[in-house]
Amino acid sequence: MSNPQPSRAAPSPKVHAGNPRPGKRGSTRVAKHDQAAQVLPTPQGRPGSAAQPERVPLRGSAIWPELGSLGLSAAAIAERVGSIGGSDANTILSGSAERILRLWREKRGEVAPEDLSDKLAVMLGSWTEAFNRQWYEKLVGHAVTRVGERVRCPVRPWRSATLDGYVMEQGAIWEAKHTSPFGSPDEVLQRYMPQLQHTMAVVGCETALLSVLYGNSKWEVYEVASDWMYQEDLLEAEMRFWHCVRSGEPPVISIISYAPKPVGVREVCMTGHNAWATFAADWLAHREAAKTHATATSSLKELVEADVARAYGHGIEAKRSKAGAITIREAAPIRGQRS
Secondary structure, three states: OOOOOOOOOOOOOOOOOOOEOOOOOOOOOOOHHHOOOEEEOOOOOOOOOOOOOOOOOOOOOOOOOOHHHOOOOHHHHHHHHOOEOHHHHHHHOOOOHHHHHHHHHHHOOOOOOOOOOOOHHHHHHHHOHHHHHHHHHHHHOOOOEOOOOEEEOOOOOOEEEEOOEEEHHHOEEEEEEEEOOOOOHHHHHHHHHHHHHHHHHHHOOOEEEEEEEEOOOEEEEEEEEOOHHHHHHHHHHHHHHHHHHHHOOOOOOOOOOOOOOOEOOEOOOOOOOHHHHHHHHHHHHHHHHHHHHHHHHHHHHHHOOOOOOEEEEOOEEEEEOOOOOEEEEEOOOOOOOOO
16 A cells, blocks of 8 residues: 555535525535436346345335345446445545555455445445435425436546435435434534535536434434535545556555535524523623624724824723734723722
């Protein structure tokens, strides 16, 4: 493994938590190289698996997946080996030499893809994806479509993405995650930012919606804007990795040191929050005094002529800095004078 070669710093994403209202579309641009995506056929089922009887739901139209149906089919595995997908982007920017080398060997066909069928966290996340999607639709009111659709970049065919879903009303890809109840939003966003930006670039859209279940106690949605600078750095890292796959050279660690910031879209009632109640009362009680103070400060500064370095009187002083800025503060009492 070669020495790390850090790339340009990457932008920060925008996050949305809680029960969101439809958010405003991100203002950053999509990397031009990945617009106009090609839709691939979705691999069906796992070959050779025993036929399962059709289950009729007790209510609604959702049929929960059988555990054995959650694994990838042979066709899906072959497709992933022959391209770089969203989850691969997470690995490439993980900073983990072990994970990157493992992925490199998988792409070269030297080792079989890791069997995740006994990984509880992975399988639980796959199983609850349907619930996550329905919960989002119920609380937000927007349908999630294009579930499981595979998309390939027409400019760079070795880049692909499998969609958890797409929300037409926001022109956004939709991604489902089920994580630890103790995880922080910053950790979740940092972990999945490469995947979100990769998928937006491949699909050619400007917004991603990350729908996260924290254990069994909290659900939040984060709206992340496309960031063309981050996507350019990500593309460079993926191109270096793919070159190593094709040439047989050991891969290098790529790092993007920053991630895009999210946009807040949720409304929260703070009626039961004691600290909020205390500060709200102070704010209301002193609002008019604060306005008067701000007006007085502005008026005092206007009275200080351009060639005056310090003006004082009536218990206050105005000092001009070398840069020309005027600061108003209480004047220190003159020594020997009663206050």
